Structures are given as structure tokens and as C-alpha cells.
Amino acid sequence: MPASAIGPALLRRLAQVTEQSLQPVAIPVLKALKLELHRVGKLVKVDSSAASSILGRAPSLCLVILKLVAFATRLPAPAEDGDARLTAKRSLANGAELLLNWLVAKLGASGGNRGLAGPASVRALLRSQALEAAARQAAGAAKRIQDAQPLRQALLTDCEECLDLALFVVGHASINVAPNDAEGITEFAAALAVSSILEHSARLTLVLSSAKAARVALPAHRALTALRSERCCLAYLYCGLVLDCAATVTPAAAAHLRAVLGGPCTRHIVMVEGLAALRELEGGPPPGAPPAGHSPAKKQQLISLLQALFPALDPAHPGPALKPLAAARLLLRAALAAVTSDGGPAADGGSGARSDGPCWVAKRLPDLVCRALALRPWRGPRLAVAADVWRLAAALLGQEQVMGRDLERGSVAASLNLLMVEVGVPLWAANEGRGLWRLPAEAPVEVLAAVTGGALPLLERLLRRAGEAPGGPEHDVLAELQSAEAPPSAWRWDNLLPILVYSTPLQAAAFVATATKLLRRASAQALLLRHSDPATISVELTADLLGAWMEYGHEAPHEGIVSAPARARLAQLLTLALPQWLPQLSRLVQEAAALDEAAWGAEQHGQRQPGPQEPELLLQALYSLTEDVFAAYALVSxxxxxxxxxxxxxxxxxxxxxxxxxxxxxxxxxxxxxxxxxxxxxxxxxxxxxxxxxxxxxxxxxxxxxxxxxxxxxxxxxxxxxxxxxxxxxxxxxxxxxxxxxxxxxxxxxxxxxxxxxxxxxxxxxxxxxxFMPPAATWLEFWKPPAEAQRCPVLTACDNPACASLAGDSEAGLRLRQCGRCGRASYCCRECQTAHWRAGHREACGGSVDGA
Ligand SMILES: [Zn+2]
Ligand SMILES: [Zn+2]
Structure with a gap:
């Protein structure tokens, strides 16, 4: 039969079993109809055009299917010994539900909104009071199961069918209510809250699973119950999502949805399913095994369950909740699992669709950061929360799909700024008015959290990627960070200093080397024109750090606020950074001075050149940089x-x-x-x-x-x-x-x-x-001469002094190739080797590896 003829034929047969005539119809007829609905549903599932074709010829078909579903939800709750007719009717409704689901999905995917598919079908279901009826049934079913002694399999099956139908109505309504339809959302939210359907369904799910576990051990049915609770979780998730659309949701609707999300039974189910999903995602493959643990579809399903956990753990919703610490730790674990277990390219190879987990989490990052901040002071397990926030930020910023979208970039940058301020401010506060951090022997907790969470590799990667692609998303994040100027959260690159001091020597050295490479790309022209290109950002970064170091030279040794171990680390850092940064900063100062000279000369001859907008301000910055460079040079001298x-x-x-x-x-x-x-x-x-x-x-x-x-x-x-x-x-x-x-x-x-x-x-x-006078002179005791520092190299760098390669995430991860003749010089690429050979290695190389 062609698809176009199916609709009318099906409509004719269904017309015989309308709401009025459903009662006397024989069980075999009901069963046959159910099979037919199922068959049509399968056809629709594989063939998109069939859906339009069937509905196009019989627009009232959808309405009839909806009526069937609504009717079935109003059937009495199952009796203890079951009722064959009741079961058959429900089973027919299940077939209708399946068909409706597929029709709506296919029509929605093809962009159409025909007949009763989509929001219109939600209205029809609400008007039929299907939610209230289904809620009553679920409540009744739960009671009977609890009372039944002994429990019969027929009752169990019937209750499951009843539950499935109830959750279908909720799920269908929550998916298909249009996000911008304020009136529809209010109506839906009110019906949900008034009927308590989600709560009743959740309770029935709990009763079913415990009843089965205790009395009827049927492994095959356990999977079925899991499916029901997943549906419950997803419906819960949708309610949470609707609530998130604050622009659309009216206060009344929001209050209703909060009541739904606050129910103890639904929360219970969501927690059980969400935690199971978390364990499954975190489990990962055993070491050495291929990484394909789950199919992308399965991963997406697990991530959806994780997402449902978020509203369940939200203290803003009424009802029993976990303690803030436990909730925050769970949320961060869930968020990290959602980010790191990205579905990857679809297994079917077609759409290449990825899970939306990372972007979803990125939107919530500011909220997660606030939760972690609310848990200060960070001691004991609270410190783990703070480190997890950093870990999550590091994982998110490594995700191309997060960085590739506009919305998340802003919130990621804002969160990062907040975290960095957190590292700096408590240490600053310890020296009120002094402008210096306290650097004890052990890392202060805020810094420890950042270091453990990978703050330094995160920032290094951000700089490298931005350097590779100026104008790209990483560059945008950096530019947004730089532009944060409000006093409590103003971005300061010298907030990095404590992180550099307490990081591993390798990470610190890699960061220093990356900043050096960016400096090599910087130009005075861009600096004076205040371009926010990555190279210019690196100038601000290094200048801020130099400034901070020189401040320490002024004060720290006398004030006793830098402990001996921190002092040794500072010295190591200085030893690494100064010989690499100073020549570049010095070059920039000279270039900038030459530009200023040229502008001055032109002005003397009455020619006005297009120059920087605020030359005075820029020159002040230049003088400040020069002071710091001079002071630092005094140190190396x-x-x-x-x-x-x-x-x-x-x-x-x-x-x-x-x-x-x-x-x-x-x-x-x-x-x-x-x-x-x-x-x-x-x-x-x-x-x-x-x-x-x-x-x-x-x-x-x-x-x-x-x-x-x-x-x-x-x-x-x-x-x-x-x-x-x-x-x-x-x-x-x-x-x-x-x-x-x-x-x-x-x-x-x-x-x-x-x-x-x-x-x-x-x-x-x-x-x-x-x-030299202070500040340089007081650095004497900190200073370790380069010759000494070179004896304990922490990082093998490319030997081309002009190397500006930013490949990879970190300088520490670069694979270097050695000079084939002497074996002593290493290069990141062939270009660097050639450049260095011409720049003098030809003379210095001196012989073969064998001869050495
Ligand atoms: Zn190189
Ligand atoms: Zn060589």
C-alpha cells in the first residue's frame, strides 16, 4: 500500500474504535489495531516523506491518535488481578503513542508543523485533561502494587503500561511546547504542578522497582523499569530547561515548575539515574582498551541523564536537597564527565553530530564557579571543589565546539576572570595597601586549587592557540579577559605570578617559553595602536609580571612576606624568563621610541601623521615598561x-x-x-x-x-x-x-x-x-646567574633563537629533532634548523655525533 493511502485507511479503522465505542470492541480487534499502528509507525520511522504523506491525506488522523492516548490515560487504574481488556486498551494506546511520537519527530525534523504535530498536539492533550487522568492512574497503581499480596505479574505489567503512558504524555508535552510560547508554557506548567503527574509517576517507578527487586525477580523487566525512570528524568530535565528560559517563563509558570522540580520522588529518581550515568561515563574503558566505550547515541543519552541532575541539585528549588558541598562536588563531577566524554563523530558517519554536553556545561560554568566560590574558605574537601572548577574550565577551553560558539566564549571568559581574581585577591588582602602578595612556603589554598586544576597549562594553551589564530575564539577569550576593567574583577596578568611560583618547574618553564615566542611576534606599531592581538597581549603579560617582580625587589626581602622556598622558585623563574624576555621587550621599547621620534619629526615639519589615539597615555605605558626593563637588566648585569x-x-x-x-x-x-x-x-x-x-x-x-x-x-x-x-x-x-x-x-x-x-x-x-639602587639591588639574593640555572634545565627548547612556533598545546609537549651532525642542538621544525644553521650553527656545530 502506498504511504498516501495508509492515512485514510487507518483513519477508517480507528473511527470504529472512537472514545464512545471503545468499550464493547473485542480484544482481538484492539490487538490487531495496535499491531497496525506499530507497523505504520515503523514505516514512518524509516521514511520521512511517508510521515507527511500519511498526515497530508488524513489531517484528522493525528487528532484521532491523540484522542486514543487521552482516552487510555483516563482508564481506571489496574486492579490487583489485572484485566485483559484494560491491558489490551492500554496496549493500543501505546501503539498510538509510538506512532504519534514518530510522526511528531519526523514532521518536526522536516521543518513542518502540520496538523496536530508539535505545540497544537500539546494543547489538545492538555484540554483532554490527560495529565490529571494519568496522574490519578499512576497514584492508584502505586497504591495497588504496595497493597498486593502476593504480587502478580499481570498487575506488574499493567502498571508498567500505565506508567509508560503517563510519562509519554508528560514527555510529549514538555518536548513539544514551543519555547517562545509563553501562554503554552504557563498552561503546561500549571497542569503539571496541579496534577502532580511527575511526582506520582516517579513514586510508581520507585514502587515498581522495589516491588520487583523484593518479590518478582524478572531481569527482562528491570530494563523496562530503567527505561521508565529515564523518561521520568528526561521530563524533569525538560521542566528545568523550560525554567531556564527566563525570558519566556512567567512568574506563575516558574513557580509551578519549581514545585514540580522540588518533588522528593522525582528528585530521588533523577539522582539514581543521574549518578548511574555518571558512574558509567566516568568508568571509561580499562587502561589499554580501545576508547570506544559507548556509541554516540548512548553517550548522548547518558549525558542527558547527567543534565537532569543539575536542576535536581539546585538549591533554588524547594524540597530536600543535598548539602551544598556534596551538591557542588557532584555537579562538578557531572559537568566534567559531560565535557570529557564528548560523543565524537556519529557512528553512522553521516551528520558528524556531537553531543551538546560541553556547550551545555559552558553555559553553566559561571553558576558552577559561583557555587565553588560560595564554599570558601577552601579547606579539606572544599579545596577539591575549587580544583575541580579549574579542571572543568581547562577541559572546556580545550573543546573546539565550545570555543566555536559566541555565547559560551563570553561566559567562559567571565568565569576565568572570576577564578583568576580569586587567586589574586585573598593574597593581596593579606597585605592590604602594600600591593604585594604573601608567598608562603606552601601554596595558599586558592593558588593550590588553581595549580592542581591545571590553570597554567590552560592559560598557556589559550595563548598558543590565540597566537596561531589571531581573531579566533581563543583570542576572543583573551581579549575579553583583558577588557574586564571593573575594579573588583579587573583582569591582572600579575595574578599569574603566584600560579607561576607554585606550579611545577616544567609547567612554569613552558609558560615562560610560550610567552617568549609570542613576544618575538610582537611589534611596536601594534603596541602603540593598542591592538589586542595575541602578541601585544603577551607584551602586557610579561610587562605586568616584570613589574610585579620588581615590586618584590623593592619590598619583599625586607618585609619577610616571601618565604625561602618561594624565593628560590622566584629566582628560578627570573633566571628562565629575563634572558628571554628582556631582549624582546628592549627591542619593542626601541621600536616604539623610533616611531615616536618619527611622529615628532613629522610634527616639526608641520605634518600630522596618523598615530595612536592617546599618545600621552601610551607613552606613559612605554615609560613604565622601560623602567621595569631597566630594573630587570640591572639584575642580570x-x-x-x-x-x-x-x-x-x-x-x-x-x-x-x-x-x-x-x-x-x-x-x-x-x-x-x-x-x-x-x-x-x-x-x-x-x-x-x-x-x-x-x-x-x-x-x-x-x-x-x-x-x-x-x-x-x-x-x-x-x-x-x-x-x-x-x-x-x-x-x-x-x-x-x-x-x-x-x-x-x-x-x-x-x-x-x-x-x-x-x-x-x-x-x-x-x-x-x-x-644599582633598589629595586634591583635587593634582588641580588634572589638571583641565580643564568650559567648556574642552565645546569639544571627543566625544558628542552628549540635552539633557533628566533623560533616562534606555537604548535601544540604546550611548549613542554613539543617534539624536537636533534641536529644530525652534532646531536647537541634541537629543533622544532626543519625551518628552524635551517634558520639556525645559517645564523651560526654552521660554525658552532663542530663535528659528527660519533666524533663527539
Ligand atoms: Zn623552532
Ligand atoms: Zn649541529
Whole structure:
């Protein structure tokens, strides 16, 4: 029979068993009709066009099917010894329910909303008072089962059919009520609450399962009962979802839905099913086994059950609930399971559909973060909650599908910001007004939670992915983080410092290396134009951290707020970071100064160049960065030069050679800064540290780097190693008594520069040995010279000093290939190897692996 002819034929036969005539119809007729409905349902299930075709020819068919379902829900509750006719009628209704389900699913999927499929069928069911009738039946059935002595199988089966029907009505209604239909939702919510159908059904499910377990052990039926309780959970989940659509739900409807979600029996069922799903998802495959534990459809089903747990654990709903700690831990476990057990590509290979678990969780992340925060102080098991929040954030941010959507990015960024503030604020509060964290021997709990939860790898991955794809979702998250400016939750990169200090050395080293690679990509132009590209973000990050370190140099050693172990870790970090960051930051300062010089020159000639919007503000940031870079350089200058023979070895073992090479980098940097000073750019009153460092470095370098300084003094005006500039600095410092000897030395250098400019050799003056003032000097005891640090390398890096590869999630996970000739140099890629070979490894390589 063609599909188009099925509808009318079915309608004719069903017309014989309308609501009025259903009573006298013989059992075999009912059974035959049920079989036919079932057969048509199967046809509809495999063939989408059949659904439209059948309904198109017989639009009233849907109405008749609905009537059948509604009628069956109004049948009396099953009697103790069962009733064959009752069972047959119910079973016919089950066939109708099945067909209706498939019709609605197919018509919904094809975008149509024909006849009574969808919201219209919900209205029809509500008007038939099917919910109330089904609730009464479920209540009656539960009572009979409890009273029945002994329990008969027929009664059991009949009760299950009754329950199935009741839950179908709830499920059908909750799935098909349109999300923007405020009136429909209110009507549905009121009917649900008034009838207590979910609660009655849940109670019947509980009674059935316990009755079976106690008296009739039938394994085959256990699966059936599980199916019923799943339906109960899903209906519960839908109620929770409807409640989430706050824009649509009226206060009355919300109150009704809360009453439904607060029922003790439904909560019980949801907890039982949700926890079972959690165990199953967390179980995973045994080690070594292939990872295909569940089919995607099965996983999606398990995740749906987990999702139902969320409203059940929500303290906002009335009724018995778990204690906040237990609820939060369960929720976080459930969320993590939903995120990490993503369904993957569909097994049928067709749609490639994935479970919606991760995105669903991403929307709830802010709520989960708030719950964890509400559990402070984080001690004992509460600490695990805080670590789990971080773990969840780390897992979520690794999910492409979460990062690929707009909505979740914002909430993920907001949550991350909140968590980072949490790391920083309690430590700040311990030093009110001081601007420093307390760094005890053991990590403070907030930091410990972040470290255990993988905060540092999370941020490193975020930076790398953003660096690989500027404008991509990870970059958006970073940009949103940076833009958080409200005081209580303002984003501060120096909140990272405690996390860096207490992380494993490998993680910290990897983070430092990733920041370095981004720095190599940064440009002064982007910096001055305030682009928020990932490379520029890395400049802010490193500058903030440098600033924080230098602050510690000022205060920490005297205040006793940095414990010895934390101090050692800080020293290790500094040793790793400074030789890599300083040359890059110094390059950026010089480039920015050159741009400023060009803009200034253009202005002198009356040309206005398109420049930064707020040049003054940006220059202030530049001065601040320069101060920190100078201070940090002062630190590395304390490292004695390696012996000439070590130069090569140091070069192959790591980056940048010794501190001596670093100090050489200050010569051109200082030239740029002197030019700024000469033009009277930074005000001496506002930037005393900048002037101090400029003077101290000028005096020192004129002694230690005489040749380089002399070469630059003859260079262009932009490289302002010029007497006028020296004198400008000296004048600014002259009123300050403690700088007296420094100013004298500076005058001497200025005279020397003048002599050079006149082509004369200046007389050999005894050079002033500069002992840097705080903050740099107080770092002395923290500082570990690079040569020493290189003896305990924690991370093997690509030996190409210009390497900016951001492949992979972490620098620690990079696979390096060694130089085939010497076996001592390692590279991340062929390009890096070629570049390094041309840049000098050709000379340094020196022989074969065998010969070494
Ligand atoms: Zn490389
Ligand atoms: Zn080599």
C-alpha cells in the first residue's frame, strides 16, 4: 500500500474504535489495531516523506491518535488481578503513542508543523485533561502494587503500561511546547504542578522497582523499569530547561515548575539515574582498551541523564536537597564527565553530530564557579571543589565546539576572570595597601586549587592557540579577559605570578617559553595602536609580571612576606624568563621610541601623521615598561661574564648566552631612551626611577662597553648617546642629594662624549662602579646567574633563537629533532634548523655525533 493511502485507511479503522465505542470492541480487534499502528509507525520511522504523506491525506488522523492516548490515560487504574481488556486498551494506546511520537519527530525534523504535530498536539492533550487522568492512574497503581499480596505479574505489567503512558504524555508535552510560547508554557506548567503527574509517576517507578527487586525477580523487566525512570528524568530535565528560559517563563509558570522540580520522588529518581550515568561515563574503558566505550547515541543519552541532575541539585528549588558541598562536588563531577566524554563523530558517519554536553556545561560554568566560590574558605574537601572548577574550565577551553560558539566564549571568559581574581585577591588582602602578595612556603589554598586544576597549562594553551589564530575564539577569550576593567574583577596578568611560583618547574618553564615566542611576534606599531592581538597581549603579560617582580625587589626581602622556598622558585623563574624576555621587550621599547621620534619629526615639519589615539597615555605605558626593563637588566648585569671558552657551550645549551650578552643589549636601548629624555618627553618629577636608571646605566655602560658606546655616539641623532642628553639627565637628578656622586660621574661621561665628538681621546678617568639602587639591588639574593640555572634545565627548547612556533598545546609537549651532525642542538621544525644553521650553527656545530 502506498504511504498516501495508509492515512485514510487507518483513519477508517480507528473511527470504529472512537472514545464512545471503545468499550464493547473485542480484544482481538484492539490487538490487531495496535499491531497496525506499530507497523505504520515503523514505516514512518524509516521514511520521512511517508510521515507527511500519511498526515497530508488524513489531517484528522493525528487528532484521532491523540484522542486514543487521552482516552487510555483516563482508564481506571489496574486492579490487583489485572484485566485483559484494560491491558489490551492500554496496549493500543501505546501503539498510538509510538506512532504519534514518530510522526511528531519526523514532521518536526522536516521543518513542518502540520496538523496536530508539535505545540497544537500539546494543547489538545492538555484540554483532554490527560495529565490529571494519568496522574490519578499512576497514584492508584502505586497504591495497588504496595497493597498486593502476593504480587502478580499481570498487575506488574499493567502498571508498567500505565506508567509508560503517563510519562509519554508528560514527555510529549514538555518536548513539544514551543519555547517562545509563553501562554503554552504557563498552561503546561500549571497542569503539571496541579496534577502532580511527575511526582506520582516517579513514586510508581520507585514502587515498581522495589516491588520487583523484593518479590518478582524478572531481569527482562528491570530494563523496562530503567527505561521508565529515564523518561521520568528526561521530563524533569525538560521542566528545568523550560525554567531556564527566563525570558519566556512567567512568574506563575516558574513557580509551578519549581514545585514540580522540588518533588522528593522525582528528585530521588533523577539522582539514581543521574549518578548511574555518571558512574558509567566516568568508568571509561580499562587502561589499554580501545576508547570506544559507548556509541554516540548512548553517550548522548547518558549525558542527558547527567543534565537532569543539575536542576535536581539546585538549591533554588524547594524540597530536600543535598548539602551544598556534596551538591557542588557532584555537579562538578557531572559537568566534567559531560565535557570529557564528548560523543565524537556519529557512528553512522553521516551528520558528524556531537553531543551538546560541553556547550551545555559552558553555559553553566559561571553558576558552577559561583557555587565553588560560595564554599570558601577552601579547606579539606572544599579545596577539591575549587580544583575541580579549574579542571572543568581547562577541559572546556580545550573543546573546539565550545570555543566555536559566541555565547559560551563570553561566559567562559567571565568565569576565568572570576577564578583568576580569586587567586589574586585573598593574597593581596593579606597585605592590604602594600600591593604585594604573601608567598608562603606552601601554596595558599586558592593558588593550590588553581595549580592542581591545571590553570597554567590552560592559560598557556589559550595563548598558543590565540597566537596561531589571531581573531579566533581563543583570542576572543583573551581579549575579553583583558577588557574586564571593573575594579573588583579587573583582569591582572600579575595574578599569574603566584600560579607561576607554585606550579611545577616544567609547567612554569613552558609558560615562560610560550610567552617568549609570542613576544618575538610582537611589534611596536601594534603596541602603540593598542591592538589586542595575541602578541601585544603577551607584551602586557610579561610587562605586568616584570613589574610585579620588581615590586618584590623593592619590598619583599625586607618585609619577610616571601618565604625561602618561594624565593628560590622566584629566582628560578627570573633566571628562565629575563634572558628571554628582556631582549624582546628592549627591542619593542626601541621600536616604539623610533616611531615616536618619527611622529615628532613629522610634527616639526608641520605634518600630522596618523598615530595612536592617546599618545600621552601610551607613552606613559612605554615609560613604565622601560623602567621595569631597566630594573630587570640591572639584575642580570650582576652576573659575571662567562669565561671565553664557555661562550660556545652556553650558546648551544640554551638561549642568549651569558648575562654579558644581555648587558650589551642595554647600549642601544639606552640610546633610544636618552633621545626621549633629550626631547624632554618623560617628566623627571613623574618618572624619577626612569631618570635614575638612565643615569646609572649610562655611567656603567660607558665603563663596561666603551667601544659600543663610542660607536653609537657618532651615530644618528636617534641613537642619542650625546652630551646634551647626558646633561639633561644630570640636571634632572642634580637636586637630589643621594644622587650626588652619580651626577658627578654623569657630568664626566658627558665631557667624555664631547671629547669623542671633537675627535679627541678623553683622559682615562676612574670609572664609577655603579651599585644599582633598589629595586634591583635587593634582588641580588634572589638571583641565580643564568650559567648556574642552565645546569639544571627543566625544558628542552628549540635552539633557533628566533623560533616562534606555537604548535601544540604546550611548549613542554613539543617534539624536537636533534641536529644530525652534532646531536647537541634541537629543533622544532626543519625551518628552524635551517634558520639556525645559517645564523651560526654552521660554525658552532663542530663535528659528527660519533666524533663527539
Ligand atoms: Zn623552532
Ligand atoms: Zn649541529
Amino acid at each position: 650582576l652576573d659575571p661574564c662567562p669565561a671565553p671558552g664557555m661562550q660556545g657551550a652556553a650558546h648551544t645549551a640554551g638561549h642568549g648566552g651569558g648575562a654579558c650578552n644581555l648587558e650589551a643589549g642595554v647600549v642601544p636601548l639606552l640610546g633610544s631612551v636618552l633621545r626621549l629624555v633629550q626631547r624632554g618627553q618623560p617628566s623627571p618629577e613623574e618618572w624619577p626611577q626612569l631618570y635614575y636608571f638612565t643615569a646609572a646605566w649610562a655611567v656603567r655602560l660607558a665603563r663596561t662597553r666603551t667601544a659600543a658606546v663610542r660607536a653609537l655616539s657618532n651615530d644618528s641623532p636617534a641613537m642619542a648617546w650625546r652630551p646634551e642628553a647626558m646633561r639633561a639627565v644630570a640636571e634632572a637628578l642634580r637636586p637630589t642629594e643621594r644622587y650626588r656622586s652619580l651626577v658627578q660621574a654623569l657630568d664626566g661621561r658627558a665631557a667624555q662624549l664631547e671629547a669623542w665628538a671633537g675627535g679627541k681621546e678623553a683622559g682615562a678617568r676612574p670609572g664609577l662602579h655603579v651599585n
